Amino acid sequence: MFTKATSERGRDLIVYQRYTFYKEKHVNEGVKWRCTHRSCFSKLYLDECSIEPLNLPRKMISNSAKRKVADQSIYRPLKIIREEIVNSPVELTQQLNSNDINRIRNNIIYHEHRKNYPILPKSFNDTHDTIKRLKIKTNIDENFLLDNNSEKNIIIFSNKKN
Numbered sequence: 001m002f003t004k005a006t007s008e009r010g011r012d013l014i015v016y017q018r019y020t021f022y023k024e025k026h027v028n029e030g031v032k033w034r035c036t037h038r039s040c041f042s043k044l045y046l047d048e049c050s051i052e053p054l055n056l057p058r059k060m061i062s063n064s065a066k067r068k069v070a071d072q073s074i075y076r077p078l079k080i081i082r083e084e085i086v087n088s089p090v091e092l093t094q095q096l097n098s099n100d101i102n103r104i105r106n107n108i109i110y111h112e113h114r115k116n117y118p119i120l121p122k123s124f125n126d127t128h129d130t131i132k133r134l135k136i137k138t139n140i141d142e143n144f145l146l147d148n149n150s151e152k153n154i155i156i157f158s159n160k161k162n
Contacts, residue, residue, distance in 0.1 A: 008063050058100040124153050
């Protein structure tokens, strides 16, 4: 039996024996569906009426948590996951296990959370270049970078009043 789900980007998916397929296009035989794995060339041709909708608990909770992480980046991701589990219907949360929660946390939430922060520099030169580009100011709009000496590898954060 084929079941219908929604991807993180809002596209229609079909789940068949734990394999997922996305809708590619309408053809004479019905609808052409392709496997979501790029290296797989499997295709399905189905009628629209032969598909039942399905609510995948992990996908539903992870999608809503991912949106909240993008909007509210000040909260820790694990707190957002807990809130989503508490606010979800009981039928969905009963189907979750610890592996599902770990996958939500590791694969989706922390990945989305890291988008809001700059990449860590790999060398001293990268560090000095990054700090030169950043306009680091205090809450009263004073420069907070006192010295950025790349020759001696010294960075001093302070303002002139201190």
